[in-house]
Amino acid sequence: MQADSALARELRHHYLFCALTEAQQLRLLATAVPRRLAAGERLFSRGDSAAQFFLLRSGCVKLYRLSPEGSEKIMRLIRPPQTFAESVLFMDVPCFPVSGEALDAAELIAFDRETFLGILRESFATCRAVMAHMTRRIQAHWDEIETLALENSRYRVVHYLLGLVPRDAQGQLTVTLPARKSVIAAHVAVTPETLSRTLRALSDEGLIEVAGEAVTVRDVERLRRHMH
Amino acid sequence: MQADSALARELRHHYLFCALTEAQQLRLLATAVPRRLAAGERLFSRGDSAAQFFLLRSGCVKLYRLSPEGSEKIMRLIRPPQTFAESVLFMDVPCFPVSGEALDAAELIAFDRETFLGILRESFATCRAVMAHMTRRIQAHWDEIETLALENSRYRVVHYLLGLVPRDAQGQLTVTLPARKSVIAAHVAVTPETLSRTLRALSDEGLIEVAGEAVTVRDVERLRRHMH
DNA sequence: CGGCTGACTTGATGCGCATCAAGGCGCAAC
DNA sequence: GTTGCGCCTTGATGCGCATCAAGTCAGCCG
Secondary structure, eight states, X not given: OHHHHHHHHHHTTOTTTTTSOHHHHHHHHHTOEXXXXXXXXXXXXXXXXXXXXXXXXXXXXXXXXXXXXXXXXXXXXXXXXXXXXXXXXXXXXXXXXXXXXXXXXXXXEEEEHHHHHHHXXXXXXXXXXXXXXXXXXXXXXXXXXXXXXXXXXXXXXXXXXXXXXXXXXXXXXXXXXXXXHHHHHHHHTSOHHHHHHHHHHHHHTTXXXXXXXXXXXXXXXXXXXXXX | OHHHHHXXXXXXXXXXXXXXXXXXXHXXXXXXXXEEEOTTOXXXXXXXXXXXXXXXXXXXXXXXEEOTTSOEEEEEEEOTTOEEOGXXXXXXXXXXXXXXXXXXXXXXXXXXXXXXXXXXXXXXXXHHHHHHHHHHHHHHHHHHHHXXXXXXXXXXXXXXXXXXXXXXXXXXXXEEOSSOHXXXXXXXXXXXXXXXXXXXXXXXXXXXXXXXXXXXXXXXXXXHHHOO
């Protein structure tokens, strides 16, 4: 049980698990299935029936939707140690509302839906943690809907960059884009061309410097003020 | 307690309340405050601290956000007997993430956050109902994000119209817009001008007929096929 | 080294929708 | 009636971003 106890240690501080008793954690781990994905491998497709949700341990996973014409909107970029697809927990006919695919080689754990539901029944604290988590997600969605509806592409790119810097950061600071630029583009709902042009414009204005996947913000405060 | 028992009857089938015991319902009702709004009156503003969530009994309420330039995106149009602002239940520092305003004269009930949280603790069935409800909302958000990111204004208008017709409807059918056209426009994220032009185009193509707030869909199936 | 490939950049063009600006039309006040 | 006011419609114009099309550059492999 070496691997399992390492996993248990990993989970100790995760919002979904930290309120569980030792026994409940063990019960959950007993049905957890480790999984390994190659870069570009698909984990599930939108509409697939779902009996599991996932925890990412390493690598990067994108959750996305495709338009009928084939253009892609990335709904979330998952990074360790995030969980995803928890929403299938509470659906009457559980199936994935988005597709999921590994961007890099990835390691993850699949948890059994029914087992977790059974545990939830015994732990109001975890219920409440789940609900708080869902609330935060809903807020994030509202922010995104507002941004898509009311703001232009430049704003969205700046907003995304600022999302990469720590809350309390100031002054100069370098961040690393979590994925290829075309992936970032699909995430902020612009074309790669527009993203490229926007970054160039920001860099011409002295607000940022771009070197491959490394973006250095010259002055976080100024960039924040810059979004209106 | 005449009014209260009428209210209790109203609530009997609402997802938030139907799993509660008689005693719990009474406890909740004891802290419920009826409220009446004039047309155009604001119920809360984005950022206001929140100790209550609401049930709409009559009228129509919009939940919206404003861009710094003053343009408005309506996030939800609330109709009886929907509840709203439940998300404040689970926030650490509870405050409204959107503004809320009555479109018509409206009657509603304000429920106390803390009281309901206390009841939730005792009712896993209600917890689960809340989580299922939040899951549906999240799905709806994803649909909206996808639509905003990948589809054009014509698609969004058609999609909205189709959302007004019953799931199993077919053939010809007349629906009533739930609000003024400019409100619908702010809801589907277009300008009133564009909404007007889109409706006219659809009507020129024989897909719909518009007479004030009454829109008759000539052939539901055809309109459904029409969205790609 | 040279040639290939895939990701990004840059430029030219066009379309969709917002914006600005007039009308039309219903409705209430008087 | 007529005046005024919202709301909606219609038209003219312009900008933002997608699209299409080269061109650049880095990495990789023969």
